[in-house]
Amino acid sequence: MSADKLHIAIVASNRFPIKQPFAGGLEAHTWHLAHSLADAGHEVTLFAGPGSDSAPGIACLDVQVLELSPQARADVSMPSDTFMSDHHAYLRLMLDLAASSQYDVVHNHSLHYLPIAMARTLATPVLTTLHTPPTPWIQSAVAACDGVGTRFAAVSRHTASMWNGIVDEIDIVPNGVDVLGWPEGSGGPYLAWSGRFTPEKGPHLAIEAAVRAGYPIKLAGPISDPEYFAREIGPRLNDRVTYVGHLDQRELAALVGGAAAALVTPSWDEPYGLVVAEALACGTPVAAFARGGIPEIVTADCATLVPADDVDALAAAIPRTVALDRKTVRRHSILRCSAETMLDAYLHLYRGMMSAPVTRLHDPVKHLRPAGRRRRPA
Known part of the structure; x- marks a missing residue:
């Protein structure tokens, strides 16, 4: 060798x-x-x-x-x-x-x-x-x-x-993350959430925050805990709260890149927060609970952090998160979160x-x- x-x-x-x-x-x-x-x-x-x-x-x-x-x-x-x-x-x-x-x-x-x-x-x-x-x-x-x-x-x-x-x-x-595989998106009228459907990932909290802020939300990921999904997610689904399935990387990048913002709602201290880096690579600003390693990834020009489990604060943060400049968000990802x-x-x-x-x-x-x-x- x-x-x-x-x-x-x-x-x-x-x-x-x-x-x-x-x-x-x-x-x-x-x-x-x-x-x-x-x-x-x-x-x-x-x-x-x-x-x-x-x-x-x-x-x-x-x-x-x-x-x-x-x-x-x-x-x-x-x-x-x-x-x-x-x-x-x-x-x-x-x-x-x-x-x-x-x-x-x-x-x-x-x-x-x-x-x-x-x-x-x-x-x-x-x-x-x-x-x-x-x-x-x-x-x-x-x-x-x-x-x-x-x-x-x-x-x-x-x-x-x-x-x-x-x-x-x-x-x-x-x-x-491979920033080429997560291309910059143009944004859109909805919010995005992605991850495993388990209590510690908190997708039900993301739904609550989106509803309170008046935004539709699309959720994607594997249903790792079917009982939790049936109890907490299924009853909340409607024409403005949609589960789009377990997507491959290209489909997920299109979903996240087409969102106005991504919500990240862990109910535990995330060791890193890969979904945050993926969203930033798409130019999609993030509203998240300030838990675990997430605060190390972001700055105020690409994300809004709120206290853990505070759904009201998360809902209030969504409008100002959506207003962040997408090119600045993408630039932050290339400098701080790239696979290179x-x-x-x-x-x-x-x-x-x-x-x-x-x-x-x-x-x-x-x-x-x-x-x-x-x-x-x-």
Whole structure:
């Protein structure tokens, strides 16, 4: 492999394919990163759910399926099928990566604990991007390996702060979007909301704000929680509140680009807020709850932020958000939220990791040392 061309293994979810329409923002981000790397001339091998997109420069690893014997299934300690499937898929992957020397860097985007816990078994440098607040399983993996074996990056300063005291050092690499794939739109008379239909994304709050402000709204995304959709969204649909389906990227860009503004209404602290960056790339200004990493993405000339869960404030913010200049919004996206900016940051990290291999600062068998005995200084 030449000094300029890298072979990167990207580890994503073993459950969801990396293809359009995306299951969520994490899958969209991973797809765009893989394609950006390949377009830049690098070789990418992707571990993700079956059916993921392959393209020139992108190969896919198979997810190994576990067929348990009747005897194993009869064990009273048998965990759920989902847990066992995930565990087996990542265990097999990490053992295969440990035995391989074909990659320059392994970039972990999964939310599973094994890629972190087993990173120290690889001769290849490992980078883990933290897309969420800490979870018990991942915190356990970090603690078990003393944080040795993988370097960490976070998608926002907010996300990095959530890991304070768990991970010692974290690089900040904000997610980016392909601004060519999200072209500037002309706007229109309606508002747009996009994302997974779950309570934590708060689409029912977006509907309430649009109705109070007197604007029609179009909503798009996968119905990840059918009970929530039936209870909170279905009864609110009418000729001015419409669900347009789970759209692919081109269709979604047309929807967002044709909107007067995009509403972003998380009921939890979004680690980043990819839908914000996508809307800005279309020149569509954003009215959003000031939660999580969202305030790091925007400025007053491209978005209006209001207190979390304050529907009245969000409704009041819509008219002044619609009035923001779309070209200024688009310009902000190119400077701050582009995939090119993200790609440059990750390539810088990759090459830095390759030139400075991880040094084990902790004794992997410290629990075997007799109590009260100290190591001599090196």
